[in-house]
Amino acid sequence: MRKFKQKFGFLLLRLSILLAVIFLFSLIIVIILKGAKVISIPFLTQFPQDGMTKGGIFPAIMGTFLLAVGAIVFALPLGVFAAIYLREYGKSYRLIRIIRIGVNNLAGVPSVVFGLFGLAVFVKFFQFGVSLIAGSLTLGILILPIIIRSTEEAIATVPESFREASYGLGATKWHTVRHVVLPVAMPGILTGAILGIGRAAGETAPILFTAATFYTRRLPSTVFDEVMALPYHIYALMTEGTKPQYQVPIAYGTALVLLLLVLGINLIAIIIRYRARKAKTW
């Protein structure tokens, strides 16, 4: 009886992983198959034409790139400094715990709420308008917890003996952080940054009201211009497009580009983490 229970139990487990794999791979496969039909060099390098029924998605690719870069430029220094404080400089356990709760909760805020915040503060209050900078700042806040968490983790794995050796030689705390801790933590920090970039590139709701537009004739020339973006483009094609027979394939193509982009970025992060772990000499 017990053996039967075990066989049945394992069957259930195998079933669940099978279902999970089928679900998720069917998504990937559908996107790849349908998207690949549309992808071509012109698709990647041209502007949309003919009311979004022909042409390419180049401005969306650029827009996503700029938004993601903007987000990380904002979030990386802020997040790394915050993590350094929490791990190296913090003296009051209470304050540290409060800040950590703050970070965790910021991480759980729904993306559309970030979008509203960005709308009220960056677009309206600071009067940046719907713009690249409003979108980047909003995305930056969204990915800040990712940066803080991964940097904290990376710093925590630096062995204490290195710090002791440095202090023993008369180094100041900042010197120790800069020249001993950060270099050792760098792969982890880099991994976190790359994951943040991937996340920023894939988000739609935060840029809905802060940066994105369906169509621009030119690439943005200042940070105050609106931008096209891959995730928003997919959404807009599916919900605002008037000629689905042309636009659905384009949406699939855009989705494939976005998918490859995001998966590629995350794969790089995983590889960096893996190689750093192998190269560890202590």
Add this chain to the structure above:
Amino acid sequence: MVNDVIVNTEDLNLWFGKKHVLKDLNLKIKEKSITAIMGPSGCGKSTFLRCLNRMNDLILTTRIEGSVFIDDDDIYKPKTDITALRKKVGMVFQRPNPFPKSIYDNIAYGLKINQVKKNKIPEIVEQSLKDTALWEEVKDRLHDSAMSLSGGQQQRLCTARAIAVEPEIVLMDEPASALDPAGTLKIEELMEKLKEKYTIILVTHNMQQAARVSDHTAFFYVGELIEYGETEQVFMNPKHKLTESYISGKFG
């Protein structure tokens, strides 16, 4: 041989939180000699050592009363420049802890902190490695990672790193405990050589080592200084019953 007193503690007491770890320590350590601090595990030897370069400051629950004079200067007075103190009082730790950098950069690290001129660094690196009998073994691979050295070599590297900044005192916290007998021998030979230039204060739980190597010995027991004197006297003719019991192996 009459040496001056270089380290003088007066009624030194230390608490970690509520735990009273060091009790009323009065110890005068002579310069340019090897002073060994021995005693059973957990009796505060390493803690005492770390008072001398204020490494205990890194532990948040530390509380200290009393004074520690180095060269007649109380290192616990408020405005003390701790980084300058740690240049003067170097430390070699129990487990070798070279930085994950090259052999060269390990030693250059301390020099750069002390703003040694760039062109002087290579010769100081070479000299430190010679002083710690490591030069011949590594001179052709100075830019290899320090982690590729053996345990004993790493410990000698850490010693070279410590003396490169020209301290007056070198604190050695059980420097050979993580090493094999060959490595231990090399460290002990190193200490003999170094005492010509530096004051060495050695913590060891190996009393034979203390007897072999040191000029003066202090015996600690549960945070108190039980006996202190010239090594020969302490081992041959201990004044305290406790010391005698420890030496004859009755505990510890």
Add this chain to the structure above:
Amino acid sequence: MKEKFIRPILLISALVSIFFLCGITITLFTESLPLLKQYNFIKFLFGTHWYPTCYPPELGILPLIVGTLVVTLGTFLIAVPLGVGTAIYISEVAPHKIKEFLKPTVELLASVPSVIYGLFGMVFLAPLVQKVFHVPIGLNAFTASIILGMMALPTVASIAEDAISSVPRSLREASFALGATKWETITKSVVPAASSGIIASIILGLGRAIGETMTVLMVAGGAAQIPHSIFDPVRTMTATIAAEMGEAPMGSLHYHALFAIALVLFFITLGFNLLADWISHRRKV
């Protein structure tokens, strides 16, 4: 010298997260306030009709709350068994080679953007559901639950797997030494020991599902009505905000009502997060 300036800079950076969290809370309150002044709050929370563009506007968000709950429940039913099952499989049953492949794969899948799930649901799954189940429209709560379940699955699986594999070896060995089968060890020793981590993963996965916007916007249908069956189209709070903010005139009652929805949503997800945080701290071995 530099040291003096470093500490305050670092401290300020660390406080920024709290600063933004407070900023978000304050902004949501400020922009919701005009609604609360002009419209009865009870009618807002429990009213059954959401007609913001009518005159006079009816701003009852109960259908939206129900929509969110129904979709979240559906997600739960799919993501939890499959996610936890996957986690147990990866951690305890999978042969080493498969494990090495599956772990990073699951992690990668957790990073697929939601809008892609939405596209898949809208164009591929919804027509399928429509055909298979003979329902008038494939964009409904059922389809949305499936898609969201798929979305939450990698998150639940990944975190639960971490919790399960960090159960110490000694626990399993003790169980085997007493003669238990592998299945019994898993269900009676390992999973209970990892329970707080597993529960945290479920709560986090659900939190993400509640806060999910684009997928439900594209897949759940557009009807802001309380559903009668699982195959009815529904609207969630998130989808409503995303869909209508573009059209609500700045400063209008509709605009403030959307912010008020965001406020309610914010507190719900905050509650979930604090719960998950509390649970994982409570049973920390």
